[in-house]
Amino acid sequence: MALPSQKTELVCGTSLEKWELVGSGGFGHVYKTRHKDWGFDVAIKILNEGVCPFNSYLPHSSSFTKLCDEANHMDKASCEFVLRRYGTYQGYPPGNTTSVQHGIVMEFMGRGSVQSLQEEVSGPLPWPLAFRLAHQVALGMTFLHSKNLMHGDLKPSNVLLTMDLNAKLADFGLSRVSTSALNSNRETTGEIGGSYKYMPPEAFKASYEPVRAFDRYSYGILLWSILRGKEPYPTASYALVELRIPEGDRPCCEEIDKMKLMVDGLEELVDLMKRCWDGSPFKRPTFQGCLEVTENVLTKHEKGIHKAVLDVSTRLESPNSNQPSWAFNVPLQTPEQSESNDTVDNKMILTKTKRSSTQNSVSVSTKIMSDEDKAKFVENNRAELIQRVIEVMAITEELGDMVNPEAYSCVEAKATTQAQMRVLYSGPIRSGGVVVKAAFYNALKKHHPELVKRLGG
CATH class of the missing domain: 3.30.200.20 (Phosphorylase Kinase; domain 1)
Known part of the structure; x- marks a missing residue:
């Protein structure tokens, strides 16, 4: 050796x-x-x-x-x-x-890893930063494969971050020299390794010998994790993943798919993600092919990188804040686009174009808001509140008799906070008028003061 x-x-x-x-x-x-x-x-x-x-x-x-x-x-x-x-x-x-x-x-990487960052911010990252991480990982993997190496353990904890939140690949304990460099038609590298949630379906076979297509599949799952801000299949055991992945199961894309037509470049990245985790190793794009997509997507968001990094860094330095200072899956829409969305899921995306162009410079307001102002705040920020409010039941209880028992039971029955908020908005808040919206604002300010402050309330 x-x-x-x-x-x-x-x-x-x-x-x-x-x-x-x-x-x-x-x-x-x-x-x-x-x-x-x-x-x-x-x-x-x-x-x-x-x-x-x-x-x-x-x-x-x-x-x-x-x-x-x-x-x-x-x-x-x-x-x-x-x-x-x-x-x-x-x-x-x-x-x-x-x-x-x-x-x-x-x-020494001062910001830890993508995994630790996700845990600290408790959710997805701003789009520009997520897109930059996706591109930088693709750059590192392209270089690695060009040297006839594979990583073999590509996952969030092995993507480390500088203080400026730039990504670098780490942990080559499972790397191999690809035998394709030795005139082999199979990119055999020796031995299975890595975290099972990021392993391709073929890797669960006892006779499998890892090839570079292994890394391409892992990159697809990693893209999902970067976009959603969490690990795939959080409660699934090895035995369940081993059973279901070869059957075609993949991480749920419902939330991402809702946004892919409304965030510039996201549709292309989602398409790349799904091609990378294709069940056939031969259909997965090379990392050079991945780069063409990730670079194009990143160029659409380069102007937002500085603010995204600043927002996340501020969040990391203020860990007691209830919510991050950015919105996941909340693109801007025109009023016409909002009205054209008829389903419950799409109807939550309301216009925010009426917000001041200085919305990113949040300051403490000394004015006293009228009930009408509070109601307008609740209406104009509906989409982001649905995504960000986590104390839904506590707020619902504070509304008291304004939420009838049937509506309360319907809210309580929903499995996710987003679904609970959609029911609350579509029922009591919408039908209750200014009084209910003002009361909702007051409860919201009590339970999520940082979120209200950031949105200008």
Whole structure:
């Protein structure tokens, strides 16, 4: 097994200080630490002795062998969108004073991963940022495949983020050199690995040998996760996924499909997502083909990147806020478009074009709102309130007799907050006039003050 590339140096434990454990698992541990000479933080990945997720067919495999593999893969795939390796660690990490251990010295990514970001903001990201992440992952994977490597474990936790929320691919513990580089017609890479929710249907067969189409499928599921802001099949066991994915089941696209004709470029990205998770490996587009789509979509939203990053960063710095300061799946529409939507789901999309052009500069208003102003606020922000209000039942209870028992039972019976809000809007709020809308506004301000403030109320 080749040693790690000599272009990066050996980093001894004496060069490091301020150790902090930031991650751990079956593979081992990841630490954040400060390099004394370099003056900045780095990440150290140290594998547990005896853990060998790949190359187990070698008679004398070891954690050092695994680290050599991963380090060499990182060097080979080094680019702007892949995590950079600074060197190889050797020393005594915290809690170990008996044996020298080896590790990889890497960039420290201050914003964690896409997974941790989703957990912190509790929902989807602003469209411009989501589209940029989709494009940057495609760029990293295109470069990786161009080097005859595959990732094998593409998922939100392995897409790390800089402080500016730019994406870099990480965790090449499951990477392989594609044997297509050795004149094989099958892009065989050795061994199944990765999280089961992101595995293609063919990977559940015992005889399967991973190929680059594996990564293309994973990218499709990852796109869904980026757009929806959560993990697919949150409660599904391995056995259920193993059974249903080969049968054609995929993550639910109902919410995304509602928006794809109203968010510029989203329809193209959704089409790409579904082609990537096609049941046939041969029908999945290459990452070069993915890039054509993601780059085109991103160009439509580049002007919104700065604000999207600022909004998310502000949200991360104010974790006690009830709601994020952006709207998911709420595009602007004209009044004519709103009136043309006859179904309950589409009818919730109302015009917001009457809102001031300065709506992004939210300030505290000292004026006293009349009941008519409150009612107008409730009407003009219907679509976003349906998507964002989570204390639906608490607000419904505060409305008291304004919501009759039959309507209350109907609201309570709905499984999601969005469905509850749609019932509330289509019944008591719509029929109750200014008085009910003003009361709804007051309850909303009590339970979601940050949301009301952001919307100018």
